[in-house]
Amino acid sequence: MSFDPNPKTRELLARLGAFMEAHVYPNEERYAREVADGDRWQPVPLIEELKGKARAAGLWNLFLPDSDLGAGLTNLEYAPLCETMGRVLWAPEVFNCSAPDTGNMEVLVRYGTEAQKRDWLAPLLEGRIRSCFAMTEPAVASSDATNIESAIRRDGDDYVINGRKWWSSGANDPRCKLFIFMGKTDPDHPDRHRQQSMIIVPRETPGVTVLRHLPVFGYDDAPHGHGEVLFQNVRVPASNMLLGEGRGFEIAQGRLGPGRIHHCMRLIGQAERALEKMCQRTKSRVAFGRPVADQTVTLERIANARIMIDQTRLLVLNAAHMMDTVGNKAAAKEIAMIKVAAPNMACQVIDWAIQAHGGGGVSDDFGLAKAYAAARTLRLADGPDEVHRNQIGRLELKQYN
Template sequence: MNFDYSPKTQDLLARVKAFMDEHVYPNEHRFEAEVAEGDRWQPTQVMEEMKAKAKAAGLWNLFLPEFEEGAGLTNLEYAPLCEQMGRVLWAPEIFNCSAPDTGNMEVLARYGTQEQKDTWLTPLLKGEIRSAFAMTEPAVASSDATNIQSSIVRDGDEYVINGRKWWTSGANDPRCKVFIFMGKSDPDNESRHRQQSMILVPADAEGITIMRHLPVFGFDDAPHGHAEVDFKDVRVPASNMLLGEGRGFEIAQGRLGPGRIHHCMRLIGLTERALEKMCHRLATRTAFGKPVARQSVWYERVAESRILIDQARLLTLKAADMMDKVGNKAAAQEIAMIKVMAPNMACQVIDWAIQAHGGGGMTTDFGLAQAYSWARVLRLADGPDEVHRQSIAKMEFGRQMAPA
């Protein structure tokens, strides 16, 4: 394995770092202030200003491989760029590299018809609209996606959609114009993995109701946020079906692999910044007659943090390299491993950073409480730890028990 960054990646990484230094870090407080003013769910002016600058600088759609609209980067090449963006929770949007839009754009690029691409992918790539992914349901254990009960029923030239979804990130955003909706189109199919389909649902379709926003440990993540959404007899054209009936699970697996690794990349950046804040705080505070940094327990925690972050980064780079070389399916175990390891690593390191800041760590002053909340969410989002561990174990037994 050779994880040396290509000259193209080194150039882009230097440009992303410079952009973060010049535009993002100095505007963190301005972004927070604009969100706090007036309607929290309206886009902020500072975000739109930075997006225009990023687009002009050629730092746009860096995530999208293989397609002419993107930068043509492999997963391995994109990893350090994604990590840099992840150092600020909302920064990926500046580069049009934020979830769930990245996953939705990849779905449309890979599986969409030309009409679907023209209608939804093109404005998403331009950053003119945003999107949401409606999969998880409050009434069932959605860690097993075959439990999903929402229905997609053919009626002539239309499909009729019914169901209640939640944790539909971005649905509160007025720029959200389309949902990718997963539901059952063939509930009696003998294959549990052929019962589901995915379909494009315009956000302004009649019958859609945003029930409420869902806070995460008290944070509403405005103006993006997460929502519970009700779909009641929503009608869309039959041409909105993605790939074909019964292909929903296939699309989900193609979507979630890159989505999972992007989350891990961003988390590594977020955790690196937490470690930086931890070290600075420890070095500038005195307790019991000496700097807090010289208390033995903090040497141990800082060292362990460095080890944990680098372990997570190396395993993530390995997974990215395998995805590039042998495909997402062959890299399934590595993807599952990083999806377990990275959020748990982040929770531990950010927790120590909070502890190092004392009471200040629990406020919004240092951004650590919200960082922890996001890391904790990712132990559930895109599949909970338990499901990924089960998959890892099954694959390991298969490998160990295979004939020599």
Template sequence: MDFSHSPRSQDLLARLKAFMAEHIYPNEARYEEEVNSGERWKVLPLIEALKPKAKAAGLWNLFLPESELGAGLTNVEYAPLAEEMGRVMWASEVFNCSAPDTGNMETLVRYGTPEQQAQWLQPLLAGEMRSAFAMTEPAVASSDATNIEARIERDGDHYVINARKWWTSGAADPRVGVFILMGKTDPNNPDRHRQQSMILVPRHTPGIRIVRHLTVYGYDDAPHGHAEVEFTNVRVPVSHLLLGEGRGFEIAQGRLGPGRIHHCMRVIGCAERALEKMCRRTLSRVAFGRPVADQTVTRERIANARIQINQARLLVLHAAWRMDTVGNKVAAKEIAMMKVAAANMACEVIDWAIQAHGGGGMDHAMGLTHPYTYARSLRLADGPDEVHRNHVAKLELSAYR
């Protein structure tokens, strides 16, 4: 195993860091101003102005492995780039590397027909459109995806969709052009993992209704955000089905592996920046006659933060290497381990940074509260910790049965 950065990755990382220094960090305040002015669900001028600059710098669609449509990077090569983007919550979108679009684009690359790719993949790759992913449902425990109740029923040359979804990523964004929705085409199939299918649903198809915008600890994550969405007798052509009836789980496993690792890469960037803030803050503040950084508890937390960040990074790189060498399915245990470790690490490190800032740590302006909500949500998003731990344990025990 060699996790050193390739020359190509080193070059891209240097250019990405320079871009972040010139265009991202100086614009953090402007981003907040644009988000908080006027209509919440809107296109932000800053993001749209920075996208052509990222394209011109050759920092575009960096995430697609094994495809000539992106930069052609492996998962290991992409990891340090995603981590760097993750230092600022909104930066990934500037480089067309943000969720859920990355996962949806990979789905279309892997499983889409040429016609589906022409209609939706090409505009997504160009950054002209965004997308949404509709899987989780409020009425069932969606940690067991076989519980999903959404119906996708054949009616001649169309499928009719009836569903109520929530935590639908990006549903309220005006740029969203398509949903990828998971539901049941064959609810009576004795194989519970062959009941589901995935289908492409154009955003403005009649029968789609945004029920409400959802918040994560008060953050609505506008202008992309999450929503509860109702699909009532939504009709789409049969040609919009992905891969075939009963293959939804197959697609989900192909999609969620890369999606999970991208989140973990980004959240390591969040944790790194939180540690930096903690170190600077504790060196500059005095309590009980000496710098806070000289307090034993502070040093212990700084040391543990560094240890845990490095441990999580190595787990992520190992999972990426396994995905690159043996494929996502075989790397399932490493992906699950990484997912649990990275999210829990970031929660703890960011929490320590908040504590080190005292009352100021709870102020959004310090830049710690929003990353904390992101890290905490990752303990549920793309499968809760309990499911991943159970999966790791089952794979571990299988060697002894």
């Protein structure tokens, strides 16, 4: 099986790479200045400016396999594009390809009614609004989604929602107009995977309160951020239910498969960028009479970084291929494998790059500290390493029954 990009992907890669060189890499310092100036929780002018350029260049909504609403790419075709965008943490938003909006759009494409698509999917695809996925809860171990305690109770033509969520990415963003909320409609159902449902909650609904933003290793990730959100007697129409009562776990599995591929490819982009910075830094710095790049420990780390990045990329491309050919369920082991491999690889490569930069590596001058914080977070987000390893082990043992 060859994972070389096909002509369609190569053409898009060339255009995307040219866009990154012309508009993204030269503006990294401008982005940092604009986020730091004034109210950090307002949209960044640079991003809004570049969105128009990306859309005009035909580099918009590149995800969405099996849908004519995106670029018509499979997961395998999208993967190298996602890696390229991931080289700069904020770049995916420029192309309307950032989390959690991509996952929420996929949910609406797959499971939404025509009215839900009209009201919420259309403005998301146009980049006019942003969204939030509200699943994790502070009171329970949310690595087991069946633990979720939030309640979704039917009351006539409405549902009434109560619960507290956190690490709800995008909740603090003023452009966030909807939450996709996961809670229990039938906590006593004998099948614990049929207790949960997902429902659309408009951001401005009475009873929705964003309590605070949650920093990640001190980074607030403004203006997007991660929030703790309280839902108190939030009433929404019954028509806001996604797919039907008891289908929430099913939707979550459908949503998280592609999302994990996207996270892993972006992490490979971050690792590649870190390795580039490490090579450039060590070639330009002299210690003990010779370039740092000539030190054996540096050569060993550079070599190991290259091996680890390429190994992980092949794992991710294989998982993407399997998702396209046999589906998410059959590719469950491969998806779990990359979700463990990619964040651990990125953490190690970025850590070596930090070490090569000396004191500068832990500053904000080179972007490595924030990249490390983001990579380390992804050992928890979309399922912690431990859960994925357990799943991989069980699926491996299944062959010997």
